[in-house]
Amino acid sequence: MIERFLIVLSLTVLVAVAVVAVRAWSGRRVAELTAGQTPGLWNALGESPDGRPSLIVFSTPGCTACRTAQHPAVEALEARFGDALRVLKIDLSRRPAVGHAFKVLTAPTTVVLAGDGRVGSVNHGFAPADQLAAQVSAVAGRASSR
Numbered sequence: 001m002i003e004r005f006l007i008v009l010s011l012t013v014l015v016a017v018a019v020v021a022v023r024a025w026s027g028r029r030v031a032e033l034t035a036g037q038t039p040g041l042w043n044a045l046g047e048s049p050d051g052r053p054s055l056i057v058f059s060t061p062g063c064t065a066c067r068t069a070q071h072p073a074v075e076a077l078e079a080r081f082g083d084a085l086r087v088l089k090i091d092l093s094r095r096p097a098v099g100h101a102f103k104v105l106t107a108p109t110t111v112v113l114a115g116d117g118r119v120g121s122v123n124h125g126f127a128p129a130d131q132l133a134a135q136v137s138a139v140a141g142r143a144s145s146r
Contacts, residue, residue, distance in 0.1 A: 053140050055111070056111040081136060112136055
């Protein structure tokens with residue numbers, strides 16, 4: 001009985017350590033992205049900052065969460081912000097280099113960029129419309145307070 005308990009305890013500790021390690025690794029990747037030089041990101045996109053906040057939406061054709069959850073959230077955001085927000089949709093199956101430049105781990109992924117081109121937020125996985133709206137408002141607010 002005690003052997004089983006020790007095995008389960010060991011597995012639990014191993015899984016917890018793995019989760020912490022993956023989260024730390026992912027956090028470092030996002031920190032590198034937000035602290036890094038943005039011209040390379042814009043070169044990968046084939047675009048340049050235009051003064052408006054931008055939302056980059058990464059998806060793939062086979063991504064169910066992209067079609068059923070993320071795209072409706074992005075459409076709600078487009079309706080809310082209108083022309084004050086630029087939305088760039090990237091198909092990772094057609095443009096993998098852009099995903100690599102933005103360190104995309106999964107689809108859907110969304111990246112909020114400030115009007116000057118700096119990375120504001122990165123969301124790996126589904127991000128609801130309210131969360132995206134708050135992130136867009138935060139980068140827009142930073143630009144207007146300068």
